[in-house]
Every structure is written in structure tokens, then in C-alpha cells.
Amino acid sequence: MKNRIGIVGGGQLGRMMAFAAKQLGFTVSVIDPTSKSPAGQVVDYQIVAAYNDEQAIRELAKISDYLTFEIELANAAVLDDLAKKGLSIHPSAKTLTIIKDKFGQKQFLRQAGIPVADFEAVETKEDIETVAKKFGYPMVLKARFDAYDGRGNAVIRNAKGIEAALKKLSGRKLYVEKNVSFTKELAVVVARNTKGEIAIYPVVETIHKNNICHLVIAPAPIDQKIATKASKLARKTMQQLQGAGVFGIEMFVTKDGNVLINEIAPRVHNSGHYTTEACVTSQFEQHIRAVTGLPLGSTKMKMPAAVMINILGERTGQVDAKGLEKVLAIPNVSVHIYGKMETKLERKMGHITVIGETVAECLLIAKKSRKLLSI
Numbered sequence: 423m424k425n426r427i428g429i430v431g432g433g434q435l436g437r438m439m440a441f442a443a444k445q446l447g448f449t450v451s452v453i454d455p456t457s458k459s460p461a462g463q464v465v466d467y468q469i470v471a472a473y474n475d476e477q478a479i480r481e482l483a484k485i486s487d488y489l490t491f492e493i494e495l496a497n498a499a500v501l502d503d504l505a506k507k508g509l510s511i512h513p514s515a516k517t518l519t520i521i522k523d524k525f526g527q528k529q530f531l532r533q534a535g536i537p538v539a540d541f542e543a544v545e546t547k548e549d550i551e552t553v554a555k556k557f558g559y560p561m562v563l564k565a566r567f568d569a570y571d572g573r574g575n576a577v578i579r580n581a582k583g584i585e586a587a588l589k590k591l592s593g594r595k596l597y598v599e600k601n602v603s604f605t606k607e608l609a610v611v612v613a614r615n616t617k618g619e620i621a622i623y624p625v626v627e628t629i630h631k632n633n634i635c636h637l638v639i640a641p642a643p644i645d646q647k648i649a650t651k652a653s654k655l656a657r658k659t660m661q662q663l664q665g666a667g668v669f670g671i672e673m674f675v676t677k678d679g680n681v682l683i684n685e686i687a688p689r690v691h692n693s694g695h696y697t698t699e700a701c702v703t704s705q706f707e708q709h710i711r712a713v714t715g716l717p718l719g720s721t722k723m724k725m726p727a728a729v730m731i732n733i734l735g736e737r738t739g740q741v742d743a744k745g746l747e748k749v750l751a752i753p754n755v756s757v758h759i760y761g762k763m764e765t766k767l768e769r770k771m772g773h774i775t776v777i778g779e780t781v782a783e784c785l786l787i788a789k790k791s792r793k794l795l796s797i
């Protein structure tokens with residue numbers, strides 16, 4: 423029986439994917455540069471190496487029947503070679519290659535007729551000034567590669583701000599985006615299995631603080647028309663991409679009710695963490711089902727509402743989780759701690775999910791619970 427899964431990346435996403443895989447009886451191995459990584463602690467075997475280390479990927483391939491990812495990095499040449507030798511790799515190297523370059527991803531979406539904010543590649547201060555004449559300020563300068571949790575973004579408010587933004591992202595390949603004055607940010611988690619079946623989760627609202635996901639509200643408190651638009655756009659986007667797996671699609675809603683795609687993540691997504699408690703099939707189990715050729719599960723919510731709040735580090739140092747006993751005394755609250763050894767300012771250390779009858783009630787309890795915890 424083919425029951426060995428290899429995951430490139432051993433962070434919290436790999437850890438939660440591993441829990442789901444173990445539940446279904448798979449054995450799991452991961453690659454992560456940090457020993458005792460969040461996933462490394464709960465899987466059968468961890469290879470300690472960089473995500474892109476060719477030899478490590480080949481070693482992981484040798485002990486896996488299915489190879490998948492928790493990050494949007496990929497050594498496409500190696501993956502293509504392994505795929506040719508018959509290893510099942512999802513999402514496909516082609517899709518990972520498109521997505522890992524944020525600029526290339528935007529070009530791909532635009533060519534597919536999917537609405538995105540205006541964008542242009544830039545290198546120098548002069549390039550940015552030229553684009554500013556077209557887009558106007560503010561603009562968002564973004565790193566094309568390896569950007570996450572807002573760490574690859576710098577907002578440019580006026581011509582004077584260009585240098586500081588370039589300094590923040592120095593040494594990286596860049597592009598600039600028109601600022602979208604959105605009314606809400608939404609996200610849709612979508613799954614496709616190796617048979618081509620697609621399953622779409624409810625449209626959720628994401629609320630960011632300092633460019634990092636802070637809260638997720640399910641279902642998004644929006645007009646049904648906008649939810650339908652977002653859902654259709656997610657399906658259309660999926661149809662443009664190859665390969666199986668769970669994808670997180672981030673979107674902006676504008677004042678006039680338009681929906682634009684912000685970015686695609688070719689993996690389980692922070693906006694889908696609520697599904698563990700709130701949906702019939704969690705995004706993590708769905709991903710395992712999708713990449714191993716199993717039927718997809720129902721994406722329906724089991725309760726009318728759910729809110730997820732991230733637990734971000736508030737200091738730098740060794741982890742010292744406090745307040746768990748107070749939070750867990752509240753009904754309908756679930757806590758996830760990722761097992762990271764070090765806490766850092768704004769690092770994702772865990773999350774809390776609250777399920778209930780109304781979004782308002784869940785939101786209140788989520789915020790209260792977060793205040794009771796420190797890590």
C-alpha cells in the first residue's frame with residue numbers, strides 16, 4: 423500500500439497536515455532546516471536540511487510515495503526529474519514555479535483574465551518614480567520571492583518614502599503594486615484532488631494587522647452577491663492552475679463591489695485554520711485526501727459561525743506559554759500551540775478558534791481568549 427507522505431517544510435502547516443495524515447494512517451516525513459521543527463516533533467522522520475537542498479529532496483522522495491509542500495518554494499528541476507521517475511508530486515512543479523514569483527504570478531493571473539491590482543516590475547528609484555506617475559501614491563513595493571507575513575512588503579506613501587522602502591527590501595528582486603483601497607479582505611480555500619474534483623470552502627473575511635493575518639471570520643459578513651463572486655473567482659483561478667492540493671486565494675473587495683485577487687498560496691492557508699473545528703473536513707485532511715487521490719470531503723460548516731485569532735509572539739526569547747487553563751475554561755474555544763522553541767515579535771506561535779451561533783459572539787470570545795494567553 424502506498425502510505426508514505428513527504429512534506430517539504432516543517433512549520434505549523436506541515437505539523438497540522440501531519441496530524442491529519444496520521445489520522446488516516448499515513449506515515450509522514452518532512453524536510454526542515456530546524457531540528458525538532460513544529461512538524462518534526464510529530465512526524466515519523468525529519469530530514470534536517472534547507473527546503474531547497476537537492477540531495478535532501480531526493481532523500482525525502484526515496485522514502486515517500488507522495489511528495490507535497492507547506493511552502494511555495496520549489497526546486498523545479500529536481501521535482502520534474504522525480505515526477506518523470508514516477509513519484510506523485512502535488513502541487514505540480516509548474517504551479518509552484520508560477521506562484522513562487524509573486525510578479526510572475528500576477529502576470530499569469532492577468533493573462534488569464536482574472537482581475538488584479540495594477541503592477542509593474544521595478545529596480546531603481548527612477549523606475550518607481552516613473553510608475554508613480556501612472557499609479558499615484560500610495561503604492562506597495564513587494565519582493566518577488568520568499569515573501570510572507572508582510573515581510574516582503576513596503577508601503578510607499580510619497581516620493582520621499584521610496585528610499586526607505588528600497589532599503590527595507592534591498593538585495594531582492596522587486597515589483598510595485600497600485601494600492602487597493604479595499605473595504606474588506608477575503609480568502610477562499612479551494613481543494614482539487616488528483617481526479618480533478620474541486621471543493622470550495624466558505625468565503626471568509628481576513629483582518630490583517632501590520633500586514634499579518636490577525637483574525638479570520640467565517641463566513642465573511644458580506645453580501646451574498648460578493649460571496650458568490652469571490653467563490654466563482656476562486657474556481658476560475660483554480661481552473662488555470664495545474665495539480666492537486668489545497669490552495670488559499672487571497673482577495674480584496676473594493677468600494678464598488680469588485681473583487682480582485684491579491685495572491686495565491688499553493689498550500690493550506692492561515693485563513694483555513696478555522697476549518698479544523700468548524701467544517702466537516704479540515705483543510706489539512708482535505709489536502710492529504712487531495713494529494714493522495716482520495717475523494718474530497720464536505721467543506722460545509724458544522725456551526726453557523728467561527729472566528730480564528732492568531733497568537734503572534736509579543737517578545738523575543740524562549741517560549742513560555744501562560745494562561746491556557748483560563749482560556750480552555752471557556753466553552754467552544756480551541757487552542758493550537760505550534761511547538762516553536764523560540765518566540766519572536768509577530769511570529770506565528772499558535773491560534774485560537776471559537777465556534778458558535780453568531781460571528782459577533784465568536785469575535786468577542788476570540789478577542790477575550792487571546793488576551794488571556796501569552797507565549
Ligand SMILES: Nc1ncnc2c1ncn2[C@@H]1O[C@H](COP(=O)(O)OP(=O)(O)O)[C@@H](O)[C@H]1O
Nearest residue numbers: 539562569570571572573599600601602630633
Ligand atoms: N496592493 C495592495 N494594496 C493594499 N494593501 C495591500 C496590497 N498588497 C498587500 N496589501 C496588504 O498587505 C497584506 C500582505 O500582503 P501580501 O502581498 O498578501 O503579502 P504576504 O505574502 O506577506 O501575505 C495584504 O493582506 C494586505 O492587507
Ligand SMILES: [Mg+2]
Nearest residue numbers: 571672684685
Ligand atoms: Mg498574503
